[in-house]
Structures are given as C-alpha cells and as structure tokens.
Amino acid sequence: MASINIDNVQKAFGKVMAVDHLNLDIKDGEFFTFLGPSGCGKTTTLRMIAGFYYPTKGVVRFGKKDMTRVPPEKRNTGMVFQNYALFPHMTVFENVAFGLRVRKLGSKELKMRVEDVLQKVRLEQYADRQVSQLSGGQQQRVALARALVIEPEILLLDEPLSNLDAKLRDEMRSEILRLQKDYKITTIYVTHDQSEALSMSDRIAVFNFGVCHQVGTPSEIYNEPANDFVAGFIGEINLLPVKIEKIEREYIYVIVQNGESSSELAVRNAPFNYKEENKGDLALSIRPESINILDKETEGKNIFKGTIEEVQFFGSLINILVRTGGLQLQVNALNSGLSRNLEAGSEVWVELPDEQMRIIPVVNGDGS
Amino acid sequence: MIKNRDTRFTLLLLIPVLLVLIAYVLYPSLRTFMESLQKDGSMTFGNYSDFFTQESKTNLEALWNSVYISILSVLVSAFIGIPLAFIFNRYDFPGRGFFASAAIMPIVLPSLVGVMAFMFLYGETGLIPNAIKDLFGLDEVPFKIGGVSGILIVHAYTMYVYFYMTVSSAINKIDPSLEEAAYNLGANRFKVFWKITFPLLTPAIVAASLLVFMISMASFSAPFLLAGGYRVLSLQIYFSKINGDMEVAATQSVILSIVSISFLLFMRWYQNRKDYRMASKGIGAHRSEVNHPLLKWILVFTGVVGVIILLLPHFTILLLSLVPDGTWTWQTYPSVFNFENYRLLYQDPNIFKPLKNSLILSFIATAGNLIFGVLASYVLVKRKFVGKSFVDILVMIPWALPATVIGMNLIFAFNEPTIFSFGNILVGTFWILPLAYFIRHIPLVVRSTNAVLEQLDDSIEEASRSLGAKWFYTFRKVILPLILPGVLSGTLLAFVESVGEFPTSVLLYTISNRPISIEIMNQLRMFNMGQAAAYGMIQISLIALVLFISNKFFGVKAEKSLS
Ligand SMILES: Nc1ncnc2c1ncn2[C@@H]1O[C@H](COP(=O)(O)OP(=O)(O)O)[C@@H](O)[C@H]1O
Numbered sequence: 013m014a015s016i017n018i019d020n021v022q023k024a025f026g027k028v029m030a031v032d033h034l035n036l037d038i039k040d041g042e043f044f045t046f047l048g049p050s051g052c053g054k055t056t057t058l059r060m061i062a063g064f065y066y067p068t069k070g071v072v073r074f075g076k077k078d079m080t081r082v083p084p085e086k087r088n089t090g091m092v093f094q095n096y097a098l099f100p101h102m103t104v105f106e107n108v109a110f111g112l113r114v115r116k117l118g119s120k121e122l123k124m125r126v127e128d129v130l131q132k133v134r135l136e137q138y139a140d141r142q143v144s145q146l147s148g149g150q151q152q153r154v155a156l157a158r159a160l161v162i163e164p165e166i167l168l169l170d171e172p173l174s175n176l177d178a179k180l181r182d183e184m185r186s187e188i189l190r191l192q193k194d195y196k197i198t199t200i201y202v203t204h205d206q207s208e209a210l211s212m213s214d215r216i217a218v219f220n221f222g223v224c225h226q227v228g229t230p231s232e233i234y235n236e237p238a239n240d241f242v243a244g245f246i247g248e249i250n251l252l253p254v255k256i257e258k259i260e261r262e263y264i265y266v267i268v269q270n271g272e273s274s275s276e277l278a279v280r281n282a283p284f285n286y287k288e289e290n291k292g293d294l295a296l297s298i299r300p301e302s303i304n305i306l307d308k309e310t311e312g313k314n315i316f317k318g319t320i321e322e323v324q325f326f327g328s329l330i331n332i333l334v335r336t337g338g339l340q341l342q343v344n345a346l347n348s349g350l351s352r353n354l355e356a357g358s359e360v361w362v363e364l365p366d367e368q369m370r371i372i373p374v375v376n377g378d379g380s
Numbered sequence: 381m382i383k384n385r386d387t388r389f390t391l392l393l394l395i396p397v398l399l400v401l402i403a404y405v406l407y408p409s410l411r412t413f414m415e416s417l418q419k420d421g422s423m424t425f426g427n428y429s430d431f432f433t434q435e436s437k438t439n440l441e442a443l444w445n446s447v448y449i450s451i452l453s454v455l456v457s458a459f460i461g462i463p464l465a466f467i468f469n470r471y472d473f474p475g476r477g478f479f480a481s482a483a484i485m486p487i488v489l490p491s492l493v494g495v496m497a498f499m500f501l502y503g504e505t506g507l508i509p510n511a512i513k514d515l516f517g518l519d520e521v522p523f524k525i526g527g528v529s530g531i532l533i534v535h536a537y538t539m540y541v542y543f544y545m546t547v548s549s550a551i552n553k554i555d556p557s558l559e560e561a562a563y564n565l566g567a568n569r570f571k572v573f574w575k576i577t578f579p580l581l582t583p584a585i586v587a588a589s590l591l592v593f594m595i596s597m598a599s600f601s602a603p604f605l606l607a608g609g610y611r612v613l614s615l616q617i618y619f620s621k622i623n624g625d626m627e628v629a630a631t632q633s634v635i636l637s638i639v640s641i642s643f644l645l646f647m648r649w650y651q652n653r654k655d656y657r658m659a660s661k662g663i664g665a666h667r668s669e670v671n672h673p674l675l676k677w678i679l680v681f682t683g684v685v686g687v688i689i690l691l692l693p694h695f696t697i698l699l700l701s702l703v704p705d706g707t708w709t710w711q712t713y714p715s716v717f718n719f720e721n722y723r724l725l726y727q728d729p730n731i732f733k734p735l736k737n738s739l740i741l742s743f744i745a746t747a748g749n750l751i752f753g754v755l756a757s758y759v760l761v762k763r764k765f766v767g768k769s770f771v772d773i774l775v776m777i778p779w780a781l782p783a784t785v786i787g788m789n790l791i792f793a794f795n796e797p798t799i800f801s802f803g804n805i806l807v808g809t810f811w812i813l814p815l816a817y818f819i820r821h822i823p824l825v826v827r828s829t830n831a832v833l834e835q836l837d838d839s840i841e842e843a844s845r846s847l848g849a850k851w852f853y854t855f856r857k858v859i860l861p862l863i864l865p866g867v868l869s870g871t872l873l874a875f876v877e878s879v880g881e882f883p884t885s886v887l888l889y890t891i892s893n894r895p896i897s898i899e900i901m902n903q904l905r906m907f908n909m910g911q912a913a914a915y916g917m918i919q920i921s922l923i924a925l926v927l928f929i930s931n932k933f934f935g936v937k938a939e940k941s942l943s
C-alpha cells in the first residue's frame with residue numbers, strides 16, 4: 013500500500029495537451045476517483061501512474077519514492093482494463109496465476125493464493141474454465157482477481173463497469189467496494205459516470221480538457237462545486253449568468269440579465285454562497301431540488317411569478333420547467349402534495365431560497 | 381544516448397529489420413539501377429535511350445505486350461470473378477457451398493505446373509482438341525492454345541480467383557439494411573444494384589484490378605511455356621540474361637520495377653485513403669433461395685460444368701503422373717497407367733534429389749521468413765517510430781517486384797563480394813536460392829502476421845507488463861502463443877510457394893542444387909511428361925495439405941493472404 017503524489021505533471025501528445033498542471037495527493041488506502049467527460053485525460057493520468065506513459069513534465073511518487081520513469085513491470089500496481097485484457101489462451105486459474113509465476117512463486121503457495129483470491133471474487137468453481145466461456149461480469153471478476161493476487165500497492169481501474177449492463181453494474185459496484193475494503197488497498201477508479209463516482213468514492217477529482225477542476229469528497233463536489241463546469245457536470249443544476257450589484261453584510265444583490273428583462277436576486281453573504289477571491293465571469297447556481305414551488309403569491313425574498321412550460325413525471329420525482337420573465341428554471345419536486353396537480357400552462361410562484369444559491373466562477377469551454 | 385527506455389528498445393528491434401531490408405531488398409535494386417547506367421564502360425542513360433528508340437523496337441514492343449496482356453487479363457478475370465462472387469454469395473441453390481469452395485481451386489496449382497497442365501489439355505497435341513477431333517472425325521484439331529490466347533487463358537484461370545475472393549468478402553460486408561432501405565424508398569432491383577451495391581463494391585474491384593494487373597505484368601511461367609514468338613518484358617529479361625546482355629537485362633528490370641512500384645504506391649494510397657464506403661462489419665449477407673426450377677437447375681448444371689473445367693488441370697496432372705515414361709510417344713492418348721513415376725521418385729536418388737533440394741532450400745528460406753516476419757511485423761504493428769511507412773514500403777517491395785527482377789537484382793548484387801554477404805560471392809553457390817526465396821516471401825509472412833497482431837489489443841501486452849512481466853517474458857508467454865496460428869499458416873504457405881518457385885530458380889540455380897521446378901522444366905524438354913507431372917502432384921498435395929491444416933487446426937483462411 014502506498015500514497016500517491018502527483019507533482020505538477022504535464023503530458024503532451026504532439027500538440028494535444030492531454031493533462032496539464034496536475035497536482036494530486038492520494039492517501040494510503042483511499043478510494044479515489046477520476047471523474048470527467050470522455051477525452052478529458054483520465055486514462056492518460058492513470059497510465060502515467062501505471063507506467064505506460066512517462067510524463068512530459070513533473071514527478072509521480074509512490075510514498076516518498078520517485079516513480080516517474082520506472083517501467084510498468086517494476087511498479088507493483090494492479091491494473092484492471094476497460095476491456096479486461098484477459099489472456100484468451102489461458103484458463104481462469106492461469107490468468108490469475110500469471111503475475112505470481114512471473115514472481116517465481118513456489119507451486120504450493122501459488123495454488124493457495126490463486127484459490128484464495130478466486131474464492132474472494134466467488135469464482136472458485138470456474139478455475140479451469142477458458143476465459144471466453146465466462147459472462148461479462150465473471151470476466152470482470154477474473155480481471156480483478158488477477159490484479160489483486162499480486163498484492164499490489166495500488167489498484168488502478170479504468171472504467172471497469174462500462175461494458176456491463178445496468179444490473180450487473182450495480183452488483184459489481186458493491187463487489188469492488190467490498191474487495192477494496194477487504195484488501196485496504198489504495199485504489200484509483202476512472203469513470204465518466206457521476207453516480208458511480210458519488211456512490212463509491214472517498215474523494216473525487218473532476219477533470220475537463222486535461223485540467224483538474226476540483227478535488228473533494230462526494231458531498232463537497234455535489235454541494236459546493238468549485239465552478240460552473242463541476243456544477244453542470246454533476247447532477248442537474250440551474251446556472252444563470254449574473255453581475256454583482258452590491259454587497260452588504262447579510263446579502264449580496266445580483267442582477268440576472270435575460271434579453272430585455274432583468275431580475276434582482278438576494279444571495280446570502282456566507283463563505284458557502286460566495287467566495288471573495290472569485291473574479292471574472294460569475295454564475296448563479298441552484299439545484300432544482302432546492303427551488304420551492306408555491307401555489308399563491310407569498311411575501312418574501314426571491315419569489316417570482318411564472319408559468320409552467322412542461323411537466324415530466326418520473327415516479328417519485330416530478331421535473332417541472334417554469335418560465336418567469338425571460339428566465340427558464342428547472343425545478344424538481346417530490347411526488348406529493350401540491351406538485352401532483354401541476355400541469356403545463358398553469359400559473360405558479362417559485363421561491364429561490366437565499367441560502368441555497370451560490371455564486372461561482374465561470375470557466376471558459378477550453379478549461380482555462 | 382536516447383533517454384526513453386521504450387524508444388531505445390524499439391530501436392533495438394528495428395535495427396535488424398532495417399538491416400535485412402536494406403541489404404537484401406534496397407541494395408540489390410540499387411545495384412541493378414547502377415548496372416543499367418553502365419554502357420561501354422561509362423556512366424550514361426544510353427541503355428534507356430536504346431530501350432525506347434532502338435530500331436527493331438523489340439523492347440518497346442515487349443513492354444507494350446506486357447501492358448496489353450495485363451489489361452486483358454484484368455478484364456477477363458473480372459468478367460469471370462465478379463459474377464461468380466455475386467451468384468455464390470447472394471443466391472442459394474443445391475451444391476452452392478461445394479461450388480463456392482471449388483472456385484478457389486486454381487490457387488493450389490503452382491504456376492509452372494498449371495501452365496503445363498494447360499499445354500497438355502488444350503495445346504497442339506492436347507487431349508481436349510484431339511478428343512473433339514476424333515469424336516467428330518475432323519481432319520484438324522478444332523482449336524489449340526498458344527501465344528497471346530494461351531497466356532490469357534492461363535491468366536484468366538488463375539487470376540479470376542483474386543476478383544472472386546476480394547469481391548466476395550466485400551459483398552459479405554455490405555450491410556443488407558442499406559439495400560433494404562433503398563427498396564423501401566421505392567428503388568427497383570436494377571437501380572439498387574447500380575446506385576447502392578455496385579458503388580459499395582468499387583474499392584474491392586479496384587483493388588483486385590490493380591492486383592491482377594501487377595501479377596500479370598510479373599507473370600513468367602505462362603509466357604515461358606506458351607508465348608512462342610510473342611515477347612513480354614518479364615521474359616525478355618530472362619533472354620537478355622541468357623544471352624549475356626547484362627546491361628540490357630538491368631535496364632529492362634529497372635523499367636519493369638518502375639511500373640510495379642508505381643502500382644504498389646498507387647495501391648497503398650488508394651487503400652489508405654479515407655473511404656466512406658467502409659461497410660459495417662459482422663452482418664451476415666442474406667442469400668435468397670433460387671426457387672424457379674428451371675433457373676435453379678441451370679445454375680446447378682453450370683456449376684457442375686464449371687467445377688469440371690476448374691479441376692480438369694488437376695486431373696490431367698494426376699493422370700499424366702500415372703503414365704510411365706516411354707509409353708506414350710506417338711499415340712493420341714496414353715494407354716499404360718501405373719505408379720512407376722512415384723516409385724522412381726522414391727527409389728532413384730537422381731530423381732529424388734531435386735525434391736530433396738527444394739525441401740531443404742525452402743526450409744531454410746522459410747525459417748528466415750518466420751523469424752524476420754514476426755520481428756518486422758511486431759515492430760510495424762505495435763511500436764511507434766518515425767519513418768514507419770518507409771519501412772512498410774520496403775517490406776512490400778518484394779511483393780510488387782516481378783520475380784524475374786528479384787532474381788536479376790540478386791545477380792547484380794551478389795556476383796561480387798559485399799559486406800551483406802560477409803565478403804562472399806553468393807551467385808553460383810548454394811545460398812543464393814534460399815536468399816531469393818526468403819526475399820520473395822517476406823511480404824507474405826509479414827502481412828499474415830500483421831493480420832493477427834492487429835487483432836491483438838494493446839492492453840493484453842500492457843496487462844502482462846503491469847503484472848510484472850518483462851517484455852521478453854510477455855512476448856514468449858502471451859503474444860507468441862496468441863499469434864502463432866496466424867503466423868504458422870502464413871509461414872507454411874511461404875514454404876509451399878518456395879517449393880514451387882520457378883522464375884528466381886531458373887535465373888539462379890546451380891546444377892548441384894537444382895530445385896523441383898527446374899527439374900520439371902528439364903523433364904518437359906526431354907518429353908518425360910510423366911515424371912514432370914509426378915513432381916507437380918507432389919507440389920499440389922503439399923499446397924492442399926497446407927491449406928487444409930491452416931483451415932482445420934489454425935482456423936485461418938490461408939488463401940486470403942495470397943491476395
Ligand atoms: N496515445 C495517444 N496519442 C495521442 N493522443 C492521445 C493519446 N492518448 C490520449 N490522447 C489524447 O489525449 C486526450 C485525453 O485522452 P484520455 O486520457 O484517453 O481521455 P479519457 O480517458 O478521459 O477519456 C484526448 O484528447 C486524446 O485524444
């Protein structure tokens with residue numbers, strides 16, 4: 013087991029900057045996830061940790077050891093590939109035993125360890141099968157067993173569930189978590205699926221265009237996204253371009269401009285809602301579940317009259333699209349009480365609670 | 381020192397590959413070129429101006445004849461191969477599967493043996509014309525092949541297979557829903573064919589045309605035995621060499637090389653160009669059953685006749701091999717049949733020797749092909765380096781160059797001591813033939829290995845390395861076992877092709893190690909057809925055996941790597 017330190021790492025493929033100015037500290041035994049859209053540099057980063065790419069600049073350390081230019085076979089990392097990369101000419105047993113044979117383990121201990129890990133992934137009856145005869149989920153388990161049996165310092169998983177169907181995916185998710193806790197192994201998990209990232213990770217790093225935008229626990233990432241990219245990539249959100257009008261002790265007043273009309277909103281002046289160091293273009297963000305729907309005009313801050321444009325029914329949840337002035341707001345309500353009777357065309361009032369709105373910086377599309 | 385470990389390793393693998401290619405592909409070609417600039421002891425382009433302006437116009441005529449025959453060969457082969465591909469892949473009728481596999485039978489005939497069979501079947505004293513003559517009581521044979529028509533018929537017989545195979549595989553890759561969509565939009569059969577199907581097949585047809593053109597330009601055995609007085613360039617080179625006009629032979633070789641290499645480059649460009657026609661794969665073609673009884677039986681009848689025509693040469697060789705020498709002289713038909721020729725082959729050391737020579741020479745050449753092929757292919761497919769397409773072209777050049785030219789190149793390069801032959805003269809020694817066979821079959825083995833290596837996902841190799849295995853361990857335990865079937869089937873094919881190789885053999889052999897093809901030629905000269913045919917049968921069996929083994933045990937369609 014080891015901690016990982018990625019120190020100002022950069023990786024360029026010709027003119028394409030796949031990863032830039034990356035600094036990460038991954039703790040011993042942590043389940044750490046790289047999350048981001050496809051092509052953002054997750055695999056590239058993972059492969060620099062595995063040793064398949066060498067960084068153009070910067071240093072990769074395991075614990076205190078500089079590993080930047082150590083070849084992959086000397087790193088003792090266990091990697092699970094997106095397509096599993098099982099050796100098609102070997103049985104399940106031989107696949108799992110491969111790493112131990114390389115390490116010249118005695119046949120008795122080898123057999124014991126392979127059987128032990130196969131039992132852990134619940135494949136003991138399949139030891140003599142050809143890997144091509146296994147289902148997708150079973151192949152995935154062989155790949156995991158093969159990586160775990162060498163007792164690696166670090167377990168690397170590149171989108172391991174993307175080739176499985178939805179039901180198996182849920183099953184393997186808990187399986188991976190169970191094994192990770194069992195082995196207490198530092199794990200890096202790459203995915204573009206936010207629900208996987210939120211439900212499994214100790215901490216998440218969110219990537220876009222080769223840049224890491226935020227590192228934090230799942231609840232930090234969801235509740236306090238650092239900028240509009242993170243906010244928009246994870247969960248649903250309303251993002252409105254705003255200008256700050258005035259800052260008072262208790263409230264910050266902002267103007268939302270939309271076409272001809274403009275609306276003024278009051279945001280709570282607290283570190284959660286606004287950070288002074290945020291300069292440049294700003295956006296107001298509020299999650300759809302934080303907006304309240306009212307059926308009659310009520311006194312209070314940030315209450316607007318609007319018309320329902322669309323209602324989408326999801327069972328426990330109802331998504332409502334409300335237009336107020338020039339603004340379009342996405343509202344999610346629980347399927348209970350008032351929201352059951354809403355239909356397109358009806359008039360409603362929406363309340364944007366001041367403590368739920370956050371003012372965050374806008375990053376440009378290119379990630380700079 | 382190169383810092384990156386991986387780059388250094390790539391270089392380590394690349395150096396031997398490059399050395400071999402430079403020493404035995406590039407250098408000999410350059411030597412021929414240098415030779416062609418020699419005239420009366422000085423450096424000039426004189427030989428070239430002679431080539432084009434010489435009064436008798438022999439050379440120009442030979443070049444034109446080669447082109448003319450090649451164009452006709454393309455047309456005739458296309459005319460046979462494309463409709464066959466359609467009928468066998470789009471319609472179902474009794475015996476379809478059998479006819480479809482019989483259609484590739486011409487490739488189990490080595491070229492020299494095939495031409496020989498055609499001579500005995502359709503030549504002046506051929507069995508068919510004489511049978512017809514006797515049957516109808518004619519005074520003269522009704523037809524005989526020879527000259528242009530002879531060459532053309534042999535070409536059509538052997539080369540339509542390339543059209544048949546490429547177009548078949550293209551037809552099977554067409555997504556049936558494309559045609560269905562067109563029908564759905566109201567197009568009729570005719571329109572669907574010309575507007576949808578045919579345009580989707582053009583890349584395959586163009587590729588096959590280029591291939592057949594190159595092969596006919598290079599064709600040697602057919603003109604050698606059938607041309608009569610008709611001149612083609614590949615044969616002119618041989619005559620120039622026999623007459624000792626080495627500078628002229630060099631000039632002719634260079635000109636033929638230029639044509640061939642231009643075709644190679646054009647073909648590469650054509651195939652690498654981004655093509656929207658890349659059809660979606662893996663959707664099986666649907667065959668419509670032929671229900672009309674008359675049509676169905678016409679197809680079956682034509683199929684049966686076709687198969688008979690296709691297999692007639694094979695049977696002729698078999699039949700002739702059973703005719704003992706000296707029992708068929710003035711008679712129209714042979715009358716004595718036994719296993720005498722095979723017995724002699726087995727018991728007479730003089731007759732067995734050429735077979736043994738061929739097997740030894742081919743074994744050495746093919747062992748080289750195996751090692752070189754795997755190494756070169758691994759570097760080309762799995763490693764990154766600058767100048768890859770240059771190496772790729774070097775590997776393909778022996779495929780493009782006519783065998784006669786390769787033979788001449790070797791003569792010019794190794795009739796003097798060079799560092800590439802470790803200071804030895806190779807021409808006139810044992811080693812020149814294995815070297816020639818090796819060079820001839822570099823592309824075949826590299827390409828069949830490429831095909832399996834490209835299938836192998838990079839992550840397999842990476843998985844092994846991340847589990848702690850060094851490169852060589854990974855290569856031995858993971859990569860090699862996975863690619864072995866493909867590699868072996870390519871190598872076996874190279875082996876049997878070497879056993880049958882005629883054009884380079886005839887330029888380079890020595891009496892003490894003359895191979896089987898030379899002996900066939902000698903026996904033909906002495907009118908010992910029986911013995912020649914027995915040698916031929918052995919080659920046919922070897923090829924058939926290799927195709928069978930590849931199909932059965934390696935699951936590889938080896939005949940695919942021939943095109
Ligand atoms: N071997 C490579 N050569 C060139 N470009 C590459 C290579 N690998 C990745 N890239 C580029 O780097 C960027 C990041 O890729 P990657 O790390 O695979 O993204 P992700 O795994 O997040 O989808 C992409 O723009 C991709 O095209």
Ligand SMILES: [Mg+2]
Nearest residue numbers: 051054055056
């Ligand atoms: Mg990826």
